[in-house]
Amino acid sequence: MDLPRTQPGRTPPAARRSAVLAVLAAAQFTVMLATSIVNVALPQIRAGAGLSDSGTTWVVNAYSLAFGALLLAGGRAADLLGRRRVLAIGLALFAAASLAAGAAASPGVLIAARAVQGLGAAAIAPAALALAMDLFPPGPGRGKALGVWGAVSGAGGAVGVLLGGVLTQAWGWAWIFHSVALGAALVLTAVAALVPRTAGRTAGRFDLLGTATVTLALTCLVWGLTTARGAGWTDGRVLGALVAAAALLAAFAVIELRRPNALIPPRLFATGRVAAGNLLMALLGSVWIALFFFLPLYQQQVLGYDALAAGAGQLPLAAANMLGSALAPRLSRRIGATATVTAALLTEAAGLLWLSRLSADGTYLADVLGPSILVGLGLSVAFVQLTALAVDGVPPQDAGLAGGLVNTTRQVGGAIGLAALATLAGSVTTHAAVHQSYEEALTAGYRTAFAVSSAILTATALLAPLLSRRTDARTATARTRPASHPRIPRTTRIG
Incomplete structure (x- = not known):
């Protein structure tokens, strides 16, 4: 059942907005869950589906490839065709592809289904974010909404590792995909029941x-x-x-x-902090995906944990992520968004530097727990603030595109970072294996990856204030214009 159409410029009552935000956040959580839920189950998927080494890699890559490549198209389609409609289509496609992946009897079908999953995700992520921004105009309400967004985005990655381990051990790897299909179907039902049809579709040609x-x-x-x-x-x-x-x-x-009718019109970068937000998000993304790749591997291949134990080890990181996302809007109001971003990036960098001291004979409590909490806090606060930067001052008709762009930069940044860090870690492991044990060589590679990740985030933290100063210079000019010129409202305060 569809609710009445909302009128442009009007927002639903607070209770309804909260319910709709919960549904949209659940859609984002589902997308992030599918990104990480297969990581701990790859050995079982390989054996069950008869995959080769390269085929196993493409169970992960096919999803990431389609997701990253099609996000801009998904965001623009949401603006032109209607965000609710594109969200619903994306969820239906996502659920169907997940079912197909769980029922796949051959490697080709499984990899193709993962690619279609990525296609659905590329429609879901920007449409859901744009709908959330439509609900909450600039101000404290939007800050809280972005806090929820950050919490579910970070938690989706961590919970995916845990859920993948639980389902794989209890019922087998196929249930990883069946559970995602069920979740997407439930979210689709909630979208149909709760998300109003908006009148904010953009005129124009694709x-x-x-x-x-x-x-x-x-x-x-x-x-x-x-x-x-x-x-x-x-x-x-x-x-x-x-x-x-x-x-x-x-x-x-x-x-x-x-x-x-350009896909990325120049007006998208003419106001606000879109360029700065996307650049910084790409740098954050370059270490984000790699973190959830290397940390479970260390727990399984070095510490000897099974899939369930490795997944449970992500819970403190997920809890810290949710706490940081809740604190992010308050920190921004108190010390300014630039200072908040800088502090968050340095906090995450400190956690990664701590992880660079891992040892082959280490323990979870001594080597993983503390840095996981630091990383979770820093990651979540930085994600919330950079998402706000990336949609700051964007015209309403381009909200879906802005959401697609910031997701694209995070995904592409993640692909670049993971490829570079995995290659670097593999090279270090190969050289170390000449005179060290297998576990020690693996640990040496992981330590290097975490150390380089820490250096990247430290450099990003130093870059953030410089970008904000240049942006502030532009907005200061805008403030000197005569009062007859309307000002575009700002999403978040910088500095």
Whole structure:
């Protein structure tokens, strides 16, 4: 049953807004859950589906590839076709693909189903975020909504590892996908019942040429980066894909400058802090996905944990993430968003630096618990604030595109970071294995990955104030304009 259409500029009562936000957050949680839920079950999936080494890798890569490459298209489709409609279509596609993955009897079907899952996720994530921003105008309410968004986004990654371990041990790997399908179906039902039909659809035409070009460019980029993890950076296929991605991105830039209905219109960057938010989110994403890749591996391959124990080990990180997301709006109001972002990034960097001291004969309590809490707190606060930056001052008609863009930068940043860090860790492990035990060599690789991740976040923290100062200079100019010129409302206070 559909609720009455909401009128432009009006918001539903507070109780209804809270219920709708819960539904939209559940959609985001489902997307993030599917990103990490397979990680601890890959050995069982490989044996059950008859996958090769490369095929096992593509159980993860197929989802990430489709998700990252199609997010911009999904965001623009949400603006042009209606955000609620695109969200519902994405959830239905996501649920159907999840069922197909759980029932797959061959490697090809499983990998194809994961790719379709990614397609559904690329529609869900930007549409849900845009609907959430529609519900809450700039101010404290939006800050709280973004806090909820950060909590479910971070918790989805951590809970996915735990749930994957529980389901794999209890009922087998197929139930990983069946549970995701059930969750998506429940969210779809709630969307149909609670999310109102909005009147905020944007007039315009879909930029087919620009969309096709950037989608192909992102596909080449993400494919090249994920393939580099196994084949190496000098592999001809990897180099060819990266060169093609660069050429296609250059062509996309030329195309967009000449089209009246550009996929990424210049107005998106003319106000607010969209560029700064996306750049910083890409850098945060470069270590985010790698964290949930390396930490469970250390627990399983070095500490000897089974899938369930490794998943349970993520609970403190998830709890810290939810706490940090709740605190983020309060911190921003008290000390300013720039200081909040900087402190959050440095906190996460400290946690990763702590993880870089892992030992092969370590324990969870001594080596993992403390840094996990620091990382969870820093990650969640930074994510909330950078999401706010990335939608700050965006015209309402481009909200879906802005949501797709910030998700794209996080996904692409994550693909770049994971490919580079996995290659680096593998190289260190190979050299260390000459004179160390297998566990010691693995640990040396993980330590290096965490140390480099810490350095990246430290540099990002130092970069954040510089970007904000340049942005403040632009907005200061805007404040000097005559009163007859309307000002675009700001999403969050910087500095």
